[in-house]
Amino acid sequence: MSDLELLLPGEADVLVRGLRSFPLREMGSGGWNQQHENLEKLNMQAILDATASQGEPIQELLVTHGKIPTLVEELIAVEMWKQKVFPVLCRLEDFKPQNTFPIYMVVHHEASIINLLETVFFHKEVCESAEDTVLDLVDYCHRKLTLLVARSGRGGPPEEDESQYSTPIQELQKQAELMEFEIALKALSVLRYITDCVDSLSLSTLNRMLTTHNLPCLLVELLEHSPWSRQEGGKLQQFEGGRWQTVAPSEQQKLSKLDGQVWIALYNLLLNPEARARYCLTSFAKGQLLKLRAFLTDTLLDQLPNLADLQGFLAHLALTETQVPKKDLVLEQIPEIWERLERDNRGKWQAIAKHQLRHIFSPSEQDLRLQARRWAETYRLDVLEAVTPERPHCAFCSAEASKRCSRCQNEWYCCRECQVKHWEKHGKACVLAAQGDRAK
DSSP states (O other): OOOTTOHHHHHHHHHHHHHOOGGGGGGGHHHHHHHHHHHHHHHHHHHHHHHHOOHHHHHHHHHTTTTTHHHHHHHHHHHIIIIIIHHHHHHHHTTSSSHHHHHHHHHHHHHHHHHHHHHHHHHHHHHHHHHTTHHHHHHHHHHHHHHHHHHHHHSSSSSGGGGGGHHHHHHHHHHHHHHHHHHHHHHHHHHHHHHTGGGGSSSHHIIIIIIIIIIIHHHHHHHHHEEEEETTTEEEEETTEEEEOOGGGGTTOOOOOHHHHHHHHHHHHHHHHHHHHOOOOOOHHHHHGGGGGGTTHHHHHOOOTTHHHHHHHHHHHHHHHOOOOOOOOOOOOOOOHHHHHHHHHHHHHHHHHHHHHHSSSSSSSSHHHHHHHHHHHHHHHHHHHHOSSSOOOTTTTBBBEEETTTSSOOEEEESSHHHHHHHHHHHHHHHHHHHEEEEE
16 A cells, blocks of 8 residues: 555454444434544545555455445435435424534535445446345436436536525535535446446346436436536536536547546447347437437547447447337346335434434534544545645635645635635634644
8 A cells, every 4th residue: 555544454444344334313423423434534545545556455345344235225325314304404493503514424424435436336346246236326326317417407516606605504505415416426437337247237237227217318318418517608617526627628629537437338238238138229219329429529439439339339220110118027126225214214204303403413512522533533634635636726716725724724725815705614613623633
């Protein structure tokens, strides 16, 4: 491993062995927080390993100890918490938290898990070790991509407009909405890695992808809408590295990473013999897929030469008769995690929210200081800078930053003026983090 090794091999093994699923009621509790911190450490170590190209022990440990299904269940559990419990929590009359960071950690948990899965699913043995939960993961990715397409029709993700924030909880809700966009982009990468394993997927999983969800047509819509690209002030911008970046005119013909993920997924689903044999080319599917011909330019084919095979497939498809949807009686597995969690908690959403408000999200000042110290230990600055591919940006205006808050060392600014303007928002978190640091 590199000099910035975050976890020793023995430590990583202990953390992976200890991963478990938590009931929705316990999200944000002491034990849950400890696991969240452990996941963040595993996440950062996995990125360090992948960046340094020195073997990937985190991925190997997750497979060896059979923990990929646990991560998938935790991912779907926190997704359900955000949909079913979080809105109820925000509506409670006595919900007036002094500090929203404990709740933010639960909201952020989904991003942490999908980021770790994106890093490790590059390896085919990880997909195989997911076993039956790969069905649940396919459903999860489909939900995220469907929302991504729907959001692109409304003009993309919301902007971080600080004037809209009037209360801490409204700010938290806005942050959760912004985070949802980034989670969906990670889900796209995970789905592409699953399609790399088409040959080893079960028939139930293939049927889920091709028939139940018709993923090829959904992927065509993603290419059409390209929600990770936009025009701003007459300039092309693409969402990369967690923010919108202006693309230089000389780079505009270059294939973006996310567009590449969509094309590779389409290639895998349409040209694999097993998948092609199971995909019913109805008149709707044919019409959608033939839209791809307009995107298959010489410039694109130069960057992804394998797409010439897809171009040939589409030329043949244009001359092929469409098929009538099959109505065969098929016995197949279905995803069970979402349905089980919903069944076990149906009618309990308000009770869960009230329990968490009373026992979890109303910590004392001392508890917050202790937690701040733990967060500071988890998010080591030297490691965060190593896994960040680019220079930090100003927390107020988003320009490239070179100055860090001297008190908490967490936020970056381009100038003193921006730091002063941002203090109203940053002040409480800054004091809390500094107190936690002194408590070490």
